[in-house]
Amino acid sequence: MSTKLGIIGGGQLARMLGMAALPLGIDCQSYDPDSKACAGKIAPIFQGSFDDSDALQEFAAQVDLLTYEFENVHLQTLAALDKSSPIYPQLASLEISQHRLREKKLFNHLEIRTNAFESVKNTTDLALAISNINLPLVIKSVSGGYDGKHQWVLKTQHDVDAWILHRQQENWRGQNPGWIAEGWINFQREVSMIGVRNVRGEMKFYDLCENVHRQGILSHTINKINDPLQADAEHYVAKLMQHLQHVGILTVEFFVCDGRLIANEMAPRVHNTGHWTIEAAHTSQFENHLRAIMNFPLGETASTTQSVIINCIGGHPDIKNILNYPNLHWHDYTKPARPGRKVAHMTYCDKNEISEVKIRELLKLQIFNV
Amino acid sequence: MSTKLGIIGGGQLARMLGMAALPLGIDCQSYDPDSKACAGKIAPIFQGSFDDSDALQEFAAQVDLLTYEFENVHLQTLAALDKSSPIYPQLASLEISQHRLREKKLFNHLEIRTNAFESVKNTTDLALAISNINLPLVIKSVSGGYDGKHQWVLKTQHDVDAWILHRQQENWRGQNPGWIAEGWINFQREVSMIGVRNVRGEMKFYDLCENVHRQGILSHTINKINDPLQADAEHYVAKLMQHLQHVGILTVEFFVCDGRLIANEMAPRVHNTGHWTIEAAHTSQFENHLRAIMNFPLGETASTTQSVIINCIGGHPDIKNILNYPNLHWHDYTKPARPGRKVAHMTYCDKNEISEVKIRELLKLQIFNV
Numbered sequence: 001m002s003t004k005l006g007i008i009g010g011g012q013l014a015r016m017l018g019m020a021a022l023p024l025g026i027d028c029q030s031y032d033p034d035s036k037a038c039a040g041k042i043a044p045i046f047q048g049s050f051d052d053s054d055a056l057q058e059f060a061a062q063v064d065l066l067t068y069e070f071e072n073v074h075l076q077t078l079a080a081l082d083k084s085s086p087i088y089p090q091l092a093s094l095e096i097s098q099h100r101l102r103e104k105k106l107f108n109h110l111e112i113r114t115n116a117f118e119s120v121k122n123t124t125d126l127a128l129a130i131s132n133i134n135l136p137l138v139i140k141s142v143s144g145g146y147d148g149k150h151q152w153v154l155k156t157q158h159d160v161d162a163w164i165l166h167r168q169q170e171n172w173r174g175q176n177p178g179w180i181a182e183g184w185i186n187f188q189r190e191v192s193m194i195g196v197r198n199v200r201g202e203m204k205f206y207d208l209c210e211n212v213h214r215q216g217i218l219s220h221t222i223n224k225i226n227d228p229l230q231a232d233a234e235h236y237v238a239k240l241m242q243h244l245q246h247v248g249i250l251t252v253e254f255f256v257c258d259g260r261l262i263a264n265e266m267a268p269r270v271h272n273t274g275h276w277t278i279e280a281a282h283t284s285q286f287e288n289h290l291r292a293i294m295n296f297p298l299g300e301t302a303s304t305t306q307s308v309i310i311n312c313i314g315g316h317p318d319i320k321n322i323l324n325y326p327n328l329h330w331h332d333y334t335k336p337a338r339p340g341r342k343v344a345h346m347t348y349c350d351k352n353e354i355s356e357v358k359i360r361e362l363l364k365l366q367i368f369n370v
Numbered sequence: 371m372s373t374k375l376g377i378i379g380g381g382q383l384a385r386m387l388g389m390a391a392l393p394l395g396i397d398c399q400s401y402d403p404d405s406k407a408c409a410g411k412i413a414p415i416f417q418g419s420f421d422d423s424d425a426l427q428e429f430a431a432q433v434d435l436l437t438y439e440f441e442n443v444h445l446q447t448l449a450a451l452d453k454s455s456p457i458y459p460q461l462a463s464l465e466i467s468q469h470r471l472r473e474k475k476l477f478n479h480l481e482i483r484t485n486a487f488e489s490v491k492n493t494t495d496l497a498l499a500i501s502n503i504n505l506p507l508v509i510k511s512v513s514g515g516y517d518g519k520h521q522w523v524l525k526t527q528h529d530v531d532a533w534i535l536h537r538q539q540e541n542w543r544g545q546n547p548g549w550i551a552e553g554w555i556n557f558q559r560e561v562s563m564i565g566v567r568n569v570r571g572e573m574k575f576y577d578l579c580e581n582v583h584r585q586g587i588l589s590h591t592i593n594k595i596n597d598p599l600q601a602d603a604e605h606y607v608a609k610l611m612q613h614l615q616h617v618g619i620l621t622v623e624f625f626v627c628d629g630r631l632i633a634n635e636m637a638p639r640v641h642n643t644g645h646w647t648i649e650a651a652h653t654s655q656f657e658n659h660l661r662a663i664m665n666f667p668l669g670e671t672a673s674t675t676q677s678v679i680i681n682c683i684g685g686h687p688d689i690k691n692i693l694n695y696p697n698l699h700w701h702d703y704t705k706p707a708r709p710g711r712k713v714a715h716m717t718y719c720d721k722n723e724i725s726e727v728k729i730r731e732l733l734k735l736q737i738f739n740v
Contacts, residue, residue, distance in 0.1 A: 002704060019389060022411055025689070025702035041392055042412055282697055282719070297694040304674065319395070324667040327652055332395035334372060349652070 002027040003294065006063035006085065008056075008078075009070030010037030010045050012333040012342070013270050016278070017069065018042035020286035026294065030069075031059045038333045039069075053077045060085045067248065067293055069269055071097055072144060088293035089248040093268035096244065100142045100180045100265065107263045110243055112236045114263050115255075116183040122172055123164055129181035130160065136184040139163065141176045150176075151216075153184070185262060187255035191224070192273040193233035194251045196288045197241040199295040204288065205234045206281060206301045211253070211273050215370050217340065220310045220363065221273045222354065223280055225303050229254075232261050240266065249274070249289040272311070272342070279329050279347050280307035305349045310362055312344040314369030322346055322365060340370045372397040373664065376433035376455065378426075378448075379440030380407030380415050382703040382712070383640050386648070387439065388412035390656035396664065400439075401429045408703045409439075423447045430455045437618065437663055439639055441467055442514060458663035459618040463638035466614065470512045470550045470635065477633045480613055482606045484633050485625075486553040492542055493534055499551035500530065506554040509533065511546045520546075521586075523554070555632060557625035561594070562643040563603035564621045566658045567611040569665040574658065575604045576651060576671045581623070581643050585740050587710065590680045590733065591643045592724065593650055595673050599624075602631050610636065619644070619659040642681070642712070649699050649717045650677035675719045680732055682714040684739030692716055692735060710740045 010032030028043035048055030060081040118129035208227040251271035274285040283299025380402030398413035418425030430451040488499035578597040621641035644655040653669025
């Protein structure tokens with residue numbers, strides 16, 4: 001009998017989990033509000049909204065265990081499901097990742113360096129934050145928001161006044177449970193570390209990868225074999241996974257500032273910056289996530305080759321141009337294109353280090369329509 | 371709009387084609403008598419028997435183009451479909467591969483060396499074959515049969531008499547359109563060459579691989595990088611593909627005798643001996659088959675690592691043992707096990723050459739129940 005795995009969310013991450021699951025004999029279903037969500041080709045969609053606890057309950061009853069590719073589901077709803085079908089990664093990890101303030105506090109508690117931050121719920125808090133951290137500040141809602149949404153940069157007193165006025169107009173509430181004010185960082189680069197831990201506590205780590213964002217959206221990621229910060233990043237992610245007794249993939253994004261890592265945020269799931277592991281690591285992040293939550297031995301994480309992934313945003317390039325390019329692998333999510341939406345990625349592999357010139361050449365193939 | 375590809379046959383080859391098709395944005399359906407055939411998870415099954423031309427016609431009408439993973443479909447039936455949806459590889463290749471006598475004659479016509487062979491339709495033919503070739507002979511029906519079925523080895527006059535008696539009892543017909551008698555070969559090894567050609571005539575070839583059969587069933591295949599017979603094998607497969615104006619993967623199995631290739635048979639499709647290309651070549655045979663028939667540029671075929679594939683026949687090993695073995699990749703076809711049935715394969719990858727000792731160690735993980 002195959003194990004039945006339910007995936008909450010039916011997007012491209014669920015789709016790639018489903019593809020990794022098939023050869024392992026794991027049967028996937030996904031849960032999504034959109035009956036045509038792109039995971040459906042491999043993990044049939046159970047249609048339901050993410051706040052419909054009855055539908056989620058019905059979905060959970062059909063599977064042996066649950067995971068998620070989408071983090072913005074109410075914890076209480078998931079906690080109820082967990083009683084019938086175990087959910088991995090566990091809700092402790094999800095709870096932290098859903099709340100930027102708790103996340104930063106945990107980082108600090110575990111002696112993982114962050115930028116300066118303050119909780120902001122009113123004008124007094126903001127004044128204190130400005131006094132402690134200084135302008136410019138980045139203000140983010142403590143929960144919700146991704147790809148740069150729900151974020152504000154306050155550079156001047158004028159920005160501060162405008163932001164306060166906006167908050168006063170909505171009586172300091174809106175739909176928001178509070179804000180976090182963070183010091184502005186002049187980082188040299190952004191990197192992410194993808195770790196995996198299974199039920200019995202075995203841990204493995206992928207090579208650190210370097211991420212380039214444009215307009216708040218991930219443009220491309222370069223697998224950095226032998227990055228000098230590899231050991232530090234592994235150490236931090238190991239501390240988090242052990243503290244949380246995490247099971248599955250855990251991704252942490254860092255800024256690199258003066259040669260040191262500054263933790264930005266974590267995601268308790270397979271990650272957009274890890275798609276290169278499909279072609280360029282012994283075991284992909286998707287397979288290792290499945291191995292971890294199934295309590296199987298983890299697969300080797302070492303890179304087999306140098307690689308770069310390039311996202312296509314808001315449009316599809318001509319597939320013939322992509323396939324004509326040597327050693328470029330195409331991953332179409334078969335989602336309708338709209339501005340700002342990730343619809344595909346491509347992975348370039350090379351035995352030799354991939355130069356800046358090569359990356360610029362590859363970026364000419366990219367569609368980036370936000 | 372995604373291209374809709376119909377695959378005739380819904381077994382593991384269709385399943386792996388479906389997995390390669392998904393990231394290319396190709397939508398697969400498969401046609402199989404068994405509604406639970408294992409490709410269904412990724413290429414939904416259209417249920418119908420292989421001799422039901424109406425059902426096949428209905429299937430063909432739903433797709434943009436057709437391919438097949440199963441060769442024993444009547445040519446006339448397929449020829450009728452070809453008028454509505456193009457079939458690749460073209461029926462010229464299929465026609466040859468379905469008939470061992472035509473196949474051997476074509477090999478000879480193209481100066482591809484074979485063992486001695488004769489057509490056998492009656493006692494006189496058989497006597498002539500014995501006189502020309504000498505015992506022992508291998509007799510095969512000219513069409514149908516695989517994995518050693520429909521084959522007889524005649525070593526002695528006693529075997530000859532018994533075989534003739536059997537044929538006389540069925541009035542030299544049975545369900546068989548004739549036989550081919552082939553000279554016995556004391557081969558040193560068996561190898562296969564997998565080539566691919568696209569619509570515009572571009573051709574590429576994988577590294578030669580060495581196949582080990584047990585009881586007529588493929589046990590394991592070793593990817594032989596730098597095999598001294600690589601160039602000869604490529605030359606032969608190129609001649610065949612050009613002659614047939616073949617589009618898609620073409621696999622030719624050879625015996626190696628006194629250091630020379632002797633062509634045994636060809637298959638106009640992705641092949642069991644090419645599964646190592648999923649992990650150990652830049653582009654898998656499945657993706658290149660799709661690229662070829664879609665008239666896309668072909669992907670690089672060079673090996674990225676040494677590899678061995680090991681088939682599991684008639685039973686599943688414990689997945690935890692498989693996943694615990696470093697750099698071993700598991701491919702469960704999720705088919706019910708029965709003796710003699712291929713139900714899974716595993717691929718071992720290594721940067722270094724894979725020793726005989728290592729292969730013996732890996733074979734301890736194999737289930738081989740015929």
